[in-house]
Amino acid sequence: RRCPQEFFQSYSEGVSEKRNHIRPELISAIRSSKIAIILLSRNYASSKWCLDELVEIMKCKEELDQTALPIFYDVEPSQVKKLTGDFGKVFRKTCASRSNEETERWRQALVDVATTAGYHSINCL
Numbered sequence: 329r330r331c332p333q334e335f336f337q338s339y340s341e342g343v344s345e346k347r348n349h350i351r352p353e354l355i356s357a358i359r360s361s362k363i364a365i366i367l368l369s370r371n372y373a374s375s376k377w378c379l380d381e382l383v384e385i386m387k388c389k390e391e392l393d394q395t396a397l398p399i400f401y402d403v404e405p406s407q408v409k410k411l412t413g414d415f416g417k418v419f420r421k422t423c424a425s426r427s428n429e430e431t432e433r434w435r436q437a438l439v440d441v442a443t444t445a446g447y448h449s450i451n452c453l
């Protein structure tokens with residue numbers, strides 16, 4: 329049986345690094361979701377916007393018991409957790425002009441998502 333189309337709602341916006349924060353509509357969508365699928369790649373940490381969104385998703389996982397499902401595409405979960413390899417380099421570059429508080433929020437969200445059961449692209453090929 330197939331789920332009706334209205335069962336699934338996807339939220340994607342044109343990602344603009346010029347925005348200083350996540351739009352309220354997106355925060356509301358994240359909070360009202362039952363499941364959040366996070367697709368992490370080598371360059372994921374290059375986007376402040378994606379990192380801020382991840383912080384919100386992981387907060388909802390903790391506080392609202394929301395299901396978070398990470399998919400690691402072309403990046404090892406251990407690289408995300410320990411901020412090593414290309415992923416770590418990209419993260420450090422993104423953090424270069426950010427506050428310690430913001431950097432720590434992102435780092436903690438990355439550790440949390442990396443230790444959440446999910447899928448690794450190498451297991452899907």
